[in-house]
Amino acid sequence: MSAGPLAGIRVLEVGHILAGPYATMMLADLGAEVTKIEPPGGDLSRQVSDAYFASLNRGKRSVRLDLTAPDGQARLGEMAADAHALLVNLKPSAIHRFGLTYEALRRHNERLVCVALTGFGLHAGDHPAFDYVVQAATGVAALTGDPSGPPTLPGYSSADNSAGLTAALGLLAQIVSGRGGQVEVSLRDVMLSQLNYRASAFLNEGAEPRRLPFGAHSYYVPAQLFPTADGHLALFITHDGFWKAFCAETGVQGFATMAERVARREEVLAVVTDVLATDTAARWEARLRPLGIPAAAVRTLPEALLAAPDVIVKAGEYRLVGSPIRVAGYEPRYGPPPRLGEHGDPASTPPVA
Structure with a gap:
């Protein structure tokens, strides 16, 4: 089997929960070396459940850094100097405060690609941007459900997942260009983009979207x-x-x-x-x-998984849905999710007196 198509690409990730970690997991599945830079308490998804964390972080490395401290900032610069890209999934004020932009890091690496994955834009303020909030704000919820009932939401995090995939695409596009720089992806823009023909019908024909x-x-x-007679x-x-x-x-x-x-x-x-x-x-x-x-x-998720056993993979002790991208001659190595600070833990090292 050949090496993954992204073998040799080194990606840093700073973020929590879903959108950013999902983006970098897709890159790790394709062979990139992904290192999570986690705060002293770890990615918040570790607090949800071990299975939840595993579903978004298989095959990554974990380094624990306190980015509020000078030592943490120094180590961030060292890591950025040796990386191809940094993907950040935090509120805009935190991205700027922790120096996680291209402007802040270019002195360490002119060719570094910095991707900011936010709710509404890197300079749009810290408005709450959780998946369901963005679905409500962009018209997705209003388009979903029975016309005689209330607006509703899909049963999974469609905005976070879609934004993660878009961020991974933007990151790779800028790497391919051979230039460093800042890339922005917002959940709002991604969901409005995915309403493509609905938006076009309104913008060009005045057709008001309606639920059917x-x-x-x-x-x-x-x-x-x-x-039907059954189902x-x-x-x-x-x-x-x-x-x-x-x-x-x-x-x-x-x-x-x-x-x-x-x-x-x-x-x-x-x-x-x-x-x-x-x-x-x-x-x-x-x-x-x-x-x-x-x-x-219409199947339930358990029924769908039983009908597609080929998509289920082992990542350490976890059974997960594998990468949806199949590359001829390449079989992903699905490593386990990392323990907090497993590959470097300066956050836990006591200061020298």
Whole structure:
């Protein structure tokens, strides 16, 4: 097996909980050497649970530094001099106070890439920027849920995870450029970017976003969840070929073009709902998928993991979901999450008298 595509790349991480640690874990899975610079008390996610911490920090090193102290700042400069990148996931005032920007660190390493992952921007103040707050602030929550019910949120941290992946991309892009510099990624900007076609429809056509029952797509019909004789089915008909195959299997007739299906949305949904009620979600999936029709029974996470055992890896004593990036000829080495200060612990060293 070959070395990872990021072998030889050294990345420093300063941050807590999810977005930043997820970004650097993706880099570690691809072979980068990632060192967490943790405060004396450690990453806050260590306080959540060992399994939580492991899910975001496998295969990393841990160095404990007190960045409020001169010795900690000196050690930070030494580490920055030997690193390709630093990714920071803290509030803006802390990033500036601890000297975790390119301007503060360039004297140690002109080619250092510094990535600031914040809620609203490196110079936007310290407004609370937790995942759910950002989903509420960017219109995601307002677009999610049944139209007759309250706004709701996905069952996982979609803003943090999305921002982490975007930050990893920005970090790698600047490394590839061969230049050091400051890169900024904010959770707000990432989530607004991911509302791409919804935002474009409003900005260019004045179309007000609206929630539709069963999470229906705003352009494609039928493309949503449907109740069945047992369970729910996700059906995603995005072109007329899919519709033709669906009709051949189910006996549904008419509505041959997408334009007609959109114009007669309620009629189409009523017909499809009636026909899908005649069988179970699992049976519909088994019938429709061999025909190339995008359809899947709604599964719980345990059911989904049981159905995809190949994604589960061992990282020390932990069973985790492995990297979603498959590189030919490379098999990631999933190391265990580091113990606090395992690879350097000056924070615990008593001062010399």
